[in-house]
Amino acid sequence: MNSDIVLEAKSVSKFFGTITALDNVNLKITKGEVLGVVGDNGAGKSTLMKVLSGLYKPSEGSLYFSGDKVILNSPRDSQNLGLEMVYQDLALAGNLPIGDNIFLGREPIKKIGPFNFLDHKKRKKLTEKHLEKLKINVQSADQKVEELSGGQRQAVAIARATAFNAKIVIMDEPTAALAVKEVGKVLDLILNLKNLGVSVIVISHRMDDIFTVCDRVMALFQGTNFAESMLKDTSRNEVIGWIMGKKD
Amino acid sequence: MKFLIKFVALVTMLFSFSVYAGSHQKTIMLSTKGPGAGNPFWASVEAGAKDAAEEFGVNLVILSPPQESDVMSQVAQIEDQIAKGVDGIAIAPTDPNAVAPILDDAIASGVPVVYIDTNGINEGVTFIGTNNINGAALAAQYICDNVPAGSDVAILQGMITQTTGQHRAEGSNKGLTACGLNIVAELPANWDTAQGMSVTEDIITGNPNIKAIFASNDNMALGAIQALKNADMLDDVVVVGFDANPDAAASVAAGEMSATIAQFSYNMGYMGVENALKLANGESIPDNIDTGTVLVTAENAADFM
Amino acid sequence: MDKNQESTFIKLIPFFEKYGILLLILIMVTVLHLLQPDVFLSWRNVTNIFKQVSWQSMLALGVFMVIVTAGIDLSVGSIVMLSLMGLAIASKAGLPWYVVMLVAPAVGFLCGLFNGLGITLLRMPHPFIMTLGTLYIFRGVGNLISGGVPITGFADQIRVIGNGKIKLESILGEGAREYIPTSLILMIVIFFLFWIFLNHTRIGKWIYAIGGNPGAARAAGINVDRILVIVYTLCGFLAGIGGLILAGRTNSAYPNAGLQSELDAIAAVIIGGASFFGGRGTVLGVFAGVMIMGILRNGLNLMNVSVFWQQVLIGSIIILAVYIDVLRRQLSTRN
Numbered sequence: 001m002n003s004d005i006v007l008e009a010k011s012v013s014k015f016f017g018t019i020t021a022l023d024n025v026n027l028k029i030t031k032g033e034v035l036g037v038v039g040d041n042g043a044g045k046s047t048l049m050k051v052l053s054g055l056y057k058p059s060e061g062s063l064y065f066s067g068d069k070v071i072l073n074s075p076r077d078s079q080n081l082g083l084e085m086v087y088q089d090l091a092l093a094g095n096l097p098i099g100d101n102i103f104l105g106r107e108p109i110k111k112i113g114p115f116n117f118l119d120h121k122k123r124k125k126l127t128e129k130h131l132e133k134l135k136i137n138v139q140s141a142d143q144k145v146e147e148l149s150g151g152q153r154q155a156v157a158i159a160r161a162t163a164f165n166a167k168i169v170i171m172d173e174p175t176a177a178l179a180v181k182e183v184g185k186v187l188d189l190i191l192n193l194k195n196l197g198v199s200v201i202v203i204s205h206r207m208d209d210i211f212t213v214c215d216r217v218m219a220l221f222q223g224t225n226f227a228e229s230m231l232k233d234t235s236r237n238e239v240i241g242w243i244m245g246k247k248d
Numbered sequence: 249m250k251f252l253i254k255f256v257a258l259v260t261m262l263f264s265f266s267v268y269a270g271s272h273q274k275t276i277m278l279s280t281k282g283p284g285a286g287n288p289f290w291a292s293v294e295a296g297a298k299d300a301a302e303e304f305g306v307n308l309v310i311l312s313p314p315q316e317s318d319v320m321s322q323v324a325q326i327e328d329q330i331a332k333g334v335d336g337i338a339i340a341p342t343d344p345n346a347v348a349p350i351l352d353d354a355i356a357s358g359v360p361v362v363y364i365d366t367n368g369i370n371e372g373v374t375f376i377g378t379n380n381i382n383g384a385a386l387a388a389q390y391i392c393d394n395v396p397a398g399s400d401v402a403i404l405q406g407m408i409t410q411t412t413g414q415h416r417a418e419g420s421n422k423g424l425t426a427c428g429l430n431i432v433a434e435l436p437a438n439w440d441t442a443q444g445m446s447v448t449e450d451i452i453t454g455n456p457n458i459k460a461i462f463a464s465n466d467n468m469a470l471g472a473i474q475a476l477k478n479a480d481m482l483d484d485v486v487v488v489g490f491d492a493n494p495d496a497a498a499s500v501a502a503g504e505m506s507a508t509i510a511q512f513s514y515n516m517g518y519m520g521v522e523n524a525l526k527l528a529n530g531e532s533i534p535d536n537i538d539t540g541t542v543l544v545t546a547e548n549a550a551d552f553m
Numbered sequence: 554m555d556k557n558q559e560s561t562f563i564k565l566i567p568f569f570e571k572y573g574i575l576l577l578i579l580i581m582v583t584v585l586h587l588l589q590p591d592v593f594l595s596w597r598n599v600t601n602i603f604k605q606v607s608w609q610s611m612l613a614l615g616v617f618m619v620i621v622t623a624g625i626d627l628s629v630g631s632i633v634m635l636s637l638m639g640l641a642i643a644s645k646a647g648l649p650w651y652v653v654m655l656v657a658p659a660v661g662f663l664c665g666l667f668n669g670l671g672i673t674l675l676r677m678p679h680p681f682i683m684t685l686g687t688l689y690i691f692r693g694v695g696n697l698i699s700g701g702v703p704i705t706g707f708a709d710q711i712r713v714i715g716n717g718k719i720k721l722e723s724i725l726g727e728g729a730r731e732y733i734p735t736s737l738i739l740m741i742v743i744f745f746l747f748w749i750f751l752n753h754t755r756i757g758k759w760i761y762a763i764g765g766n767p768g769a770a771r772a773a774g775i776n777v778d779r780i781l782v783i784v785y786t787l788c789g790f791l792a793g794i795g796g797l798i799l800a801g802r803t804n805s806a807y808p809n810a811g812l813q814s815e816l817d818a819i820a821a822v823i824i825g826g827a828s829f830f831g832g833r834g835t836v837l838g839v840f841a842g843v844m845i846m847g848i849l850r851n852g853l854n855l856m857n858v859s860v861f862w863q864q865v866l867i868g869s870i871i872i873l874a875v876y877i878d879v880l881r882r883q884l885s886t887r888n
Binding site for chain 2: 601605702860864
């Protein structure tokens with residue numbers, strides 16, 4: 001089983017002033033693998049994901065994409081390397097329509113003379129196609145995000161992460177605000193991505209999520225690597241214990 | 249029958265004459281720097297204008313910007329009245345330079361203009377107002393006559409960006425220097441009572457032997473008096489204001505303000521309307537009309553209250 | 554209302570959102586025409602209104618962009634004054650007219666850049682603070698370089714923008730005194746360009762995104778600080794153009810230029826429907842807000858109404874405009 005490691009974080013630390021959010025943390029994920037990340041509030045999960053996506057720069061340590069060491073100066077750099085993220089707070093601009101949010105920062109443009117202008121038609125078409133593919137039900141691609149329900153917004157955030165042929169998708173608590181039926185859809189989507197060879201990192205505190213879709217699970221505790229296991233080698237109780245800082 | 253025809257003819261003539269007069273009643277615009285409410289100076293200008301309007305049968309329009317610094321509002325008001333077909337304008341310009349173009353427009357459109365209170369820069373326009381240099385000189389003379397030679401004195405300036413402020417500062421400075429007094433401070437308090445008070449506080453702190461203060465308007469003089477009262481110095485200092493508004497006149501009568509200079513702001517309004525009307529009727533008027541100044545002391549203060 | 558009536562009304566809401574304000578202007582114009590039939594719609598009066606609002610419309614447009622990012626620029630009035638002073642000094646120094654004309658927007662550009670860099674580099678907690686400071690600083694500098702006295706008298710070419718007239722004799726026949734003010738043409742061109750910028754370019758889209766959720770903008774890889782600097786610089790630039798227009802109109806760089814005009818600019822933006830909290834508003838709305846204030850002032854002037862009433866009415870309209878928006882939101886969430 002010699003799968004390629006698509007993303008690796010080695011000895012990553014992150015300090016905010018005197019606060020140590022991450023201390024010497026390692027993470028790696030292979031092609032088509034679904035990795036679950038668990039930990040209590042404040043364990044450093046979201047911080048680690050923001051380092052991986054380029055929103056934060058690591059204070060120490062380095063990142064490797066497909067074996068190459070990279071320095072990310074902004075989320076755009078990680079996007080260019082094929083990494084997409086669904087943030088815990090969704091990071092959607094409610095005052096803008098769905099299509100604008102999906103393509104924020106990478107809007108389709110048309111050139112008129114020396115100037116770049118937004119290609120509204122193309123954006124709308126691509127959005128409608130993508131929403132249909134994911135079977136997301138909304139009134140129109142021009143609807144403002146603030147008019148959508150919580151579940152619909154989550155769907156838009158996921159749609160954004162899957163619209164650009166990502167190689168790695170990170171999802172931070174993707175089912176937290178969802179109704180039961182919608183949770184199933186998200187988990188199905190994760191398995192679809194896996195089948196397409198996309199690597200997925202899932203942060204979740206729900207054991208159902210972890211034990212339904214993940215191949216492997218790792219736990220952070222107080223900013224450090226605490227435990228890790230292939231899913232078949234562990235149990236729900238053990239993982240819950242990890243979250244609370246208990247190891248056998 | 250003949251009588252009837254004559255009578256009908258006479259009545260028709262009279263009727264058409266009055267209609268003619270009525271339809272040709274001139275409209276004169278009075279454009280002041282600020283509203284009469286809250287400033288007795290402009291209130292009396294307006295009073296003079298209204299009396300002249302009544303006497304000469306003029307339709308009077310009074311407009312002013314909400315504050316004296318709002319130049320563009322005055323420009324807009326003049327523009328709008330020209331569009332409405334006003335026959336003459338008597339204006340106290342908020343900023344003589346900035347309103348010059350719109351007044352040129354007015355004159356070019358055949359609407360005559362006179363300045364009141366503050367002189368403007370447009371060529372050939374009559375100025376009706378106080379000679380502020382002379383008025384300030386009167387004040388300086390009073391101070392010269394009432395304090396020992398060589399004493400410390402101070403001047404509170406108005407808005408030194410306005411010609412009125414410049415002239416009163418100039419006239420008082422000259423007069424006080426000429427009779428050998430020592431001007432220890434000459435600072436702006438921008439026509440404002442509160443600023444007059446704080447500037448005076450600073451002056452007397454540094455110059456406790458001061459014997460007289462000339463304030464370029466009554467508002468600042470009243471502020472100065474308050475500062476002197478607080479420092480228990482009012483009895484030792486001669487305070488002279490400028491404008492002779494009712495509050496100042498009362499203060500002079502009560503022995504707090506020593507004197508003030510009366511402008512005839514009423515005349516500015518009255519003569520402004522009168523002369524704008526003359527121009528509108530095709531008559532000519534002098535280039536300069538001095539509305540006069542007079543020293544106001546305890547003896548004649550009652551006339552100005 | 555029964556369901557059918559209600560749903561038709563609800564369907565009309567987006568239409569009113571976009572064009573309701575034009576309807577309001579139409580009503581105002583009709584009422585004023587009835588009250589002042591010979592004057593209000595005369596060519597002279599209509600061109601007066603455009604001339605009167607033209608310089609302020611530049612400030613409103615700049616402040617609008619800043620407000621969309623959930624910021625504010627209190628210094629625009631002072632930027633007008635400083636750019637006017639810069640232009641005057643360049644003029645008195647004998648520089649050619651085409652250089653002098655560029656000085657005003659250039660000074661405005663630099664002032665705006667100063668604001669933008671200060672807000673971002675100094676990590677000011679809110680742009681209110683930075684621009685409150687520059688409100689004083691810019692006017693103070695303007696007074697220092699002019700000595701506190703007006704500088705008057707500019708070449709005719711410099712005055713063209715604010716005071717120029719395009720005569721229509723060729724179209725309307727000889728002796729026709731009707732004209733189109735150059736400042737109106739400038740206003741239309743600039744508003745059109747900024748409409749394209751805000752609605753049809755990426756940066757325009759990002760400006761709205763930053764106002765809606767700056768975190769989302771960052772997560773999308775947008776350099777929020779860079780965009781903010783651009784926005785404040787453009788705002789200053791527009792204020793500088795306002796100064797150029799004023800130079801034409803008054804032929805003088807006077808110390809009180811632009812005093813308190815930042816409040817008028819903010820009022821026009823709010824009346825035009827932009828949200829003070831950012832992320833919402835249209836260029837057309839700003840234009841309408843500017844026109845509403847100009848038409849109101851002009852109408853009240855024509856009727857010789859005291860300026861105090863004008864103040865009361867404008868303040869009331871601000872509150873009314875926002876209240877209508879509050880009602881609209883309640884209606885749409887109820888559905």
